[in-house]
Amino acid sequence: MAFYRQVGSVPPKRHTQHRDEHGALYYEELMGEEGFSGDSSLLYHRGLPPAIVDATVWDLPDQRTTPNHPLRHRHLRLHDLFDGDAPARTDVVTGRRLVLGNADVRISYVVASAPSPLYRNAIGDELVYIESGAAIVETVFGALPARQGDQVLLPRATTHRWLPSGPQPLRAYVIEASGHITPPKRYLSKYGQLLEHSPYCERDLHGPGEILLATGTDVEVLVKHRPGGQIAGTRMLYATHPFDVVGWDGCLYPLTFNIADFEPITGRIHQPPPAHQAFEGTNFVVCNFVPRKVDYHPLSIPVPYYHSNVDSDEIMFYCGGNYEARKGSGIGQGSVSVHPGGYAHGPQPGAYERSIGLEFFDELAVMVDTFRPLELGEGALACEDPAYAWTWSGRGPDGADRPGGGAR
CATH class of the missing domain: 2.60.120.10 (Jelly Rolls)
Known part of the structure; x- marks a missing residue:
């Protein structure tokens, strides 16, 4: 610069x-x-x-x-590493x-x-x-x-x-x-x-x-x-x-x-992640999600719509506040969500409906979007919450109900 x-x-x-x-x-x-x-x-x-x-x-x-294979969303609890x-x-x-x-x-x-x-x-x-x-x-x-x-x-x-x-x-x-x-x-x-x-x-x-x-x-x-x-x-x-x-x-x-000096860009309806971008690198971007007023259209749904990452992996580091779209998933301070390209992700069950009428999000997160697939390092393998991938359906591969999504 x-x-x-x-x-x-x-x-x-x-x-x-x-x-x-x-x-x-x-x-x-x-x-x-x-x-x-x-x-x-x-x-x-x-x-x-x-x-x-x-x-x-x-x-x-x-x-x-290690490759993210089989392909699935992941929740990493970084605070467990030290x-x-x-x-x-x-x-x-x-x-x-x-x-x-x-x-x-x-x-x-x-x-x-x-x-x-x-x-x-x-x-x-x-x-x-x-x-x-x-x-x-x-x-x-x-x-x-x-x-x-x-x-x-x-x-x-x-x-x-x-x-x-x-x-x-x-x-x-x-x-x-x-x-x-x-x-x-x-x-x-x-x-x-x-x-x-x-x-x-x-x-x-x-x-x-x-x-x-x-x-x-x-x-x-x-x-x-x-x-x-x-x-x-x-x-x-x-x-x-x-x-x-x-x-x-x-x-x-x-x-x-x-990050407190990042001035959020907002609108009448939900703004896509590029509105939160702070930096760019070769084949990746960095976005800052900060406390902000949210969508003010009378029929707006403030949390993100469900979306498929066709070209990118989305990595969100949650570092403050309460992230409305992830309530009920077990994600909290120090968590990282890994939403890989290949299939859809979005708000946890109930978050879509609960967000209607909200005027402010008190959340803080740093996001990295990559344009080539990411693999898992030893730190990820040591702190993964294995229940996160099933939180949208409420049950895991064994058929057991998991309404809490591994929350603790």
């Missing part, structure tokens, strides 16, 4: 000499997307950016996936548990209290939603405070680390792309400005306000990459600390956007 910022010390003209008070040159690094044709920033380092002294294998957490004192030993980077994934996007969940190692995702951008808790995200561009409701956007190859803060563990829902994550193109001018009909604007986006200057030698950075098409990890040992940047400027940098 072409939204220019300048932080710290930069020379008057790019690609020219920039020296410290003793006359030593700073080293200019261009960090850019799509070769030299996309958004970029210039960073000025004290040390040489490529200088490493070692590279060894980093064994990633389990990245295997019990007891596990968060005290867990960090946001190495403690992620893979929930869903395909070649375009991977979704993980983590509950953490420990500081993370320095980390860089060389595969694609990351969008991290803070369900609860707080953290400081230290990056090569500077520090970002992150709080409940923030969506932290970290461009591909941004070296950073997570430092949870506050009394509660940090609960984070992590969306890892295989490319870039941007605002929807329909909300951008031809020069990249967010337009008047966009549900948010540049004032709602918060980047680093000042630089971080760190010193040190033989500093380890964990790097996620994709050699030969398979996701892998490398431990790189840098000769000098990556946070040695004295200044930077440009249009590519990490930022936070709080």
